[in-house]
Amino acid sequence: MSKRDYYEVLGVGKTAAADEIKKAYRKVAMQYHPDRNPGDKTAEEKFKEAAEAYEVLSDADKKAQYDRFGHAGVSGNGRGNGGYGGGMNMDDIFSQFGDIFGEDVFGSFFNGGARGGGGRGSQRARGTRGSNLRIKLKLTYEEIAKGVTKNIKVKKYVGCTTCNGSGAKDSGSVQTCGTCGGSGQVRKVTSTFLGQMQTVTTCPNCNGEGSTITAKCGSCKGEGRVYGEETVTIDIPAGVQEGMQLNISGRGNAGERGGAPGDLIILVEEEPHKELQREGLNVVFDLHLSFPEAAFGANVEVPTIDGRAKIKIPAGTQSGKIFRLKGKGFPAVNSYEKGDQLVHVNIWTPQELTSEEKSMLEKLAKSPNFQPNPDKNQKSFFDKVREMFQ
Missing domain, CATH: 1.10.287.110 (DnaJ domain)
Structure with a gap:
């Protein structure tokens, strides 16, 4: 629901x-x-x-x-x-x-x-509320895309099990406050020119708790809490982003003498992916093609956050071309929207050439089809390239 x-x-x-x-x-x-x-x-x-x-x-x-x-x-x-x-x-x-x-x-x-x-x-x-805790949690692209449940160990103040958080040595060590009678409040009536005025303030003797401790617990020294460790289970929703905070109520430091615990604040960090980059809801991948692959066309595999996907590269693909894989990006946290994967094409230029390769490229350089001309039919150029590499 x-x-x-x-x-x-x-x-x-x-x-x-x-x-x-x-x-x-x-x-x-x-x-x-x-x-x-x-x-x-x-x-x-x-x-x-x-x-x-x-x-x-x-x-x-x-x-x-x-x-x-x-x-x-x-x-x-x-x-x-x-x-x-x-x-x-x-x-x-x-x-x-x-x-x-x-x-x-x-x-x-x-x-x-x-x-x-x-x-x-x-x-x-009762007692004093515990302070909030902040921790950083690193998530992979795959975990962010699908959502994940994490069990993490948190070092913090936890309730004392010896005294059950009361801070007292035993039940007989807790006495009703003699100043406020257990109410935690002190009422004072004063006379003014408007008549009698009643004010209510927190009891200064018991700090509003209504009771005092005559003998402190030996384990927690009267605080009702000790420093320890707790395993916390966290459900991370799909689509979270770097810098986003998730607040978990009541899982921070335990309060003193039975006070309410603070909150646990999770700061999301993204682990860098070795091949992909994130841009909002979209995923970006730089695809490097050889010159023959761009000229002839090819079927290639690219990584995605869901695994690997095959895409068809048409013949004559130019450097800078962007292919879009619909729905292969990250989901939005608070809607049904989902990003895409953008594949940026880069034509790889060889840095070392043999004498035979140089000779072939020199011949191609003399052809008018070798010159950049987006409006010209380059079919004859592709035919020449095919013949050279056959």
């Missing part, structure tokens, strides 16, 4: 500013929020779809890639089923975007929400 356009999901245009995108996301997310639609799977999927769209359109780099390449530019084989949003669970979404819904909005409207005692909307994000 194809994904809907992200701008359509949020109901904004491509020129929408960051504030407009944020406002639109909040509106859609509030409409389909699980606390407002308990047990409604359709609403839950639309809620995740909106989070997926916002995750891309709220990030300038991801938005630029999406505008240029569509879904292929911002997809990969990330967590779960391999994209944004759809591979995120509810905790991921609220951890990353919970602040957009406002402070305790669902706790006040729904008296505790689905989780009780504060609802989803008021739940504070």
Whole structure:
């Protein structure tokens, strides 16, 4: 099933500013929020779809890639089923975007929400989000043309398995924050000439986590993560280009103390081909023909990204002639368009000649048919050449 356009999901245009995108996301997310639609799977999927769209359109780099390449530019084989949003669970979404819904909005409207005692909307994000990782991935022409699945080893911060990312020595080492009472927020009421004003700020004692650690995990020293290695499976779509970035959500560095992980950003590099060159969607090959082959015509084989192909060279082919092999180029990432292969003909001039060869060429040089004249019938010239080489 194809994904809907992200701008359509949020109901904004491509020129929408960051504030407009944020406002639109909040509106859609509030409409389909699980606390407002308990047990409604359709609403839950639309809620995740909106989070997926916002995750891309709220990030300038991801938005630029999406505008240029569509879904292929911002997809990969990330967590779960391999994209944004759809591979995120509810905790991921609220951890990353919970602040957009406002402070305790669902706790006040729904008296505790689905989780009780504060609802989803008021739940504070745990820990610190991990940083993004950038890696370069070299691809051959053949891999680019057909698409490929790569398994790569990435050195990065991963969640600590000893404490399951909590950073605590054991469950008894995690205590409710005494400053905020576990809410992660501190409320302050001040009197002004307009009356009493209430402000809500992040708890300075627990940094909004709602809990504190009395004894740190010995393996990760309280960070909830350790430096290690992870094998990541990446689906590369056909038609990617040099310099293109693929963003894989949640496969970057693990966050501290259970925080959301960062993203893995793949920078595509093309391995040079020993015979072919790329020009956009087209592939270019320089074909060198001997003088007799160009004069008499010939059947030759040329390399393509799909293997080798035979082409017929007509008699009298001139240097600089371009033959086009339809559909033998690269596919476009975000459409059904496909490039061609262009075969540039070059006539090879011998650099060393025997005395007999020089004598034959000297005779030819005296013939008027040997002089360049595109408008003249050169049939008699070809006949003479055939006789000389028979």
